[in-house]
Amino acid sequence: MANPATVPVLDYLARQQARHVDELREFLSIPSVSALAQHRHDVRRAAEWLSGRLARAGIDSVRIDDTGGHPVVFARTPLAPGRPTVLVYGHYDVQPVDPVSQWISPPFQPEVRDNVLYARGASDDKGQLFMHVIAAEAWLKTGTLPVNLAFLFEGEEEIGSPHLGDYLRAHRSELSADVAVISDTPMFGDEEPAICYGLRGLVTLEVSVIGPFQDLHSGVHGGAVMNPAHALAELLASLHDQSGRVAVDGFYDDVLPLSEEERQLFQRLPFDVEAYQNELRVPALVGEAGFTVLERLWTRPTLDVNGMWAGFTGEGQKTIIPACAHAKISCRLVPQQDPERIAQLVESHLRKHCPPGVRLDIVRGAGSPAHLTPLDHPAVKAAEAAIEAVFKRPAAHIRMGGSIPVVADFSQTLNVPTVLLGFALPNENFHAPNEHFHLVNFHRGAQTIAILWEKLGAAYV
Numbered sequence: 001m002a003n004p005a006t007v008p009v010l011d012y013l014a015r016q017q018a019r020h021v022d023e024l025r026e027f028l029s030i031p032s033v034s035a036l037a038q039h040r041h042d043v044r045r046a047a048e049w050l051s052g053r054l055a056r057a058g059i060d061s062v063r064i065d066d067t068g069g070h071p072v073v074f075a076r077t078p079l080a081p082g083r084p085t086v087l088v089y090g091h092y093d094v095q096p097v098d099p100v101s102q103w104i105s106p107p108f109q110p111e112v113r114d115n116v117l118y119a120r121g122a123s124d125d126k127g128q129l130f131m132h133v134i135a136a137e138a139w140l141k142t143g144t145l146p147v148n149l150a151f152l153f154e155g156e157e158e159i160g161s162p163h164l165g166d167y168l169r170a171h172r173s174e175l176s177a178d179v180a181v182i183s184d185t186p187m188f189g190d191e192e193p194a195i196c197y198g199l200r201g202l203v204t205l206e207v208s209v210i211g212p213f214q215d216l217h218s219g220v221h222g223g224a225v226m227n228p229a230h231a232l233a234e235l236l237a238s239l240h241d242q243s244g245r246v247a248v249d250g251f252y253d254d255v256l257p258l259s260e261e262e263r264q265l266f267q268r269l270p271f272d273v274e275a276y277q278n279e280l281r282v283p284a285l286v287g288e289a290g291f292t293v294l295e296r297l298w299t300r301p302t303l304d305v306n307g308m309w310a311g312f313t314g315e316g317q318k319t320i321i322p323a324c325a326h327a328k329i330s331c332r333l334v335p336q337q338d339p340e341r342i343a344q345l346v347e348s349h350l351r352k353h354c355p356p357g358v359r360l361d362i363v364r365g366a367g368s369p370a371h372l373t374p375l376d377h378p379a380v381k382a383a384e385a386a387i388e389a390v391f392k393r394p395a396a397h398i399r400m401g402g403s404i405p406v407v408a409d410f411s412q413t414l415n416v417p418t419v420l421l422g423f424a425l426p427n428e429n430f431h432a433p434n435e436h437f438h439l440v441n442f443h444r445g446a447q448t449i450a451i452l453w454e455k456l457g458a459a460y461v
């Protein structure tokens with residue numbers, strides 16, 4: 001049931017819909033492509049537009065903070081004691097637009113066709129972060145905000161957030177919050193609003209198998225030395241067993257088992273395994289026995305070879321024994337696995353299984369742990385209620401197989417759990433030509449966020 005306090009807020013959002021779309025179009029027309037030096041000034045302009053808009057929403061504390069790269073826009077509402085603090089994160093930078101000839105309307109001339117807004121950044125992430133700004137405005141103009149809000153909008157997400165970690169460490173106390181909410185992900189499907197409460201972590205390694213001092217003639221030397229390409233193939237093959245499990249000793253020791261509740265929540269999701277297989281155009285899906293496809297993707301750790309190279313790969317034949325062979329390996333991690341320990345285990349496995357006659361050189365990359373916000377966290381409960389109030393159906397509870405570095409940073413640096421509440425659709429062409437955002441979800445997203453804050457405020461009373 002909607003609380004009476006939200007009635008004027010939702011009314012306000014309903015009355016201002018046309019204006020909010022016009023404003024979003026203005027925001028989208030600024031080509032804030034963070035990857036390209038020629039748009040450096042435009043990225044700054046987008047930050048200025050956003051800070052101006054936050055101020056017009058009624059937030060008096062708004063700053064543009066320099067980071068050494070593109071700036072962060074930071075804003076917060078006056079701290080009211082006794083209310084929870086919500087950290088809203090989004091990014092106002094966008095991906096490049098090439099190939100521009102494939103756009104039906106120019107990427108920075110936003111166009112609405114059939115109630116769908118087309119522009120670079122429409123759904124990733126300007127359109128989605130703007131929902132939070134207008135939800136805040138709706139509360140500030142019509143009543144009393146039930147939560148304290150801190151907005152952190154960065155301009156470097158699409159280039160890997162190189163300065164965000166330092167920024168978080170430098171502003172740790174200002175950014176302290178009860179929960180972070182991010183709208184930068186899709187719903188589970190059309191009419192399937194989703195709460196994403198878990199992400200996998202990541203750790204990477206690069207392995208070099210070193211053989212003779214240089215490539216050798218395979219006629220002169222073949223049969224007397226270990227071929228590094230063979231040794232690498234043998235090593236990589238040893239990393240999995242026949243049932244699809246990772247064969248590294250201790251790899252699964254710390255894995256948080258899947259709860260029965262989660263199993264059931266995932267089973268309820270309208271996930272079509274056959275359609276998924278067809279979409280990937282593979283003759284069969286494989287994976288760890290005893291788990292559904294979604295469970296494998298979201299809740300189980302994996303080890304993948306991302307690349308391997310050795311010897312002669314040019315045209316024709318060159319009969320050599322290569323001097324060395326290389327592979328890049330990554331592991332997706334799940335809650336309670338420690339990236340460093342996993343890298344160590346994989347390294348020990350490789351060293352233990354390395355055949356004689358070659359040496360190993362292993363370089364470990366940086367890792368980030370998995371993230372999980374408990375299903376009974378007040379923010380998850382509040383998001384469930386808000387989604388149900390607006391979409392008139394229960395929220396889908398999902399996890400994602402990928403990693404979002406900022407979420408790991410929030411949890412490690414700020415000790416803040418994150419809920420991902422996105423309103424884009426999975427096929428809205430993020431990073432691709434003709435990126436778009438269904439305006440019906442833009443409006444429903446803003447309403448959901450406005451109600452989320454009311455529910456969160458109530459949860460902490």
Ligand SMILES: [Zn+2]
Nearest residue numbers: 124125157184
């Ligand atoms: Zn994004």
